[in-house]
Amino acid sequence: MKTVYVTRRESFSASHRLFNPALSDDENIRLFDKCASPNGHGHNYELEVTVAGEPGRETGYVIDLKKLKQIIRGEIISKVDHKHLNYDVEFLRGINPTAENLVVAFWHVLASKISEGRLYSVRLRETENNVVECRGEE
Numbered sequence: 001m002k003t004v005y006v007t008r009r010e011s012f013s014a015s016h017r018l019f020n021p022a023l024s025d026d027e028n029i030r031l032f033d034k035c036a037s038p039n040g041h042g043h044n045y046e047l048e049v050t051v052a053g054e055p056g057r058e059t060g061y062v063i064d065l066k067k068l069k070q071i072i073r074g075e076i077i078s079k080v081d082h083k084h085l086n087y088d089v090e091f092l093r094g095i096n097p098t099a100e101n102l103v104v105a106f107w108h109v110l111a112s113k114i115s116e117g118r119l120y121s122v123r124l125r126e127t128e129n130n131v132v133e134c135r136g137e138e
């Protein structure tokens with residue numbers, strides 16, 4: 001059997017501020033530039049979640065995309081859409097919300113919820129040209 005990769009795309013809008021509280025204001029501005037501005041800024045994010053596996057004998061599915069959609073919306077989108085990622089999201093508490101840190105956090109949320117196939121990658125497009133991807137422990 002061949003491994004097949006199934007991807008669901010979802011979108012959300014959120015604000016964030018890149019800021020490391022362990023560093024001084026000057027160091028934060030040097031590292032994060034205008035992304036550290038005190039009141040934050042927003043992005044229209046696109047999230048792609050890929051599940052890998054063999055198509056089921058009976059269903060022909062790796063995972064029912066309806067179920068994958070429900071998991072992503074229920075566990076991630078409903079909690080981050082139109083929120084401030086530094087303050088409003090329980091599972092992001094204490095995390096500096098770079099795209100890198102977001103995909104790792106999203107991975108941890110999703111990994112245990114996907115029971116058909118296996119979570120293969122979580123990709124986050126933060127701007128037209130910037131995309132970050134997590135493939136777990138790989």
Ligand code: NI
Pocket residue numbers: 016035041042043
């Ligand atoms: Ni940003």
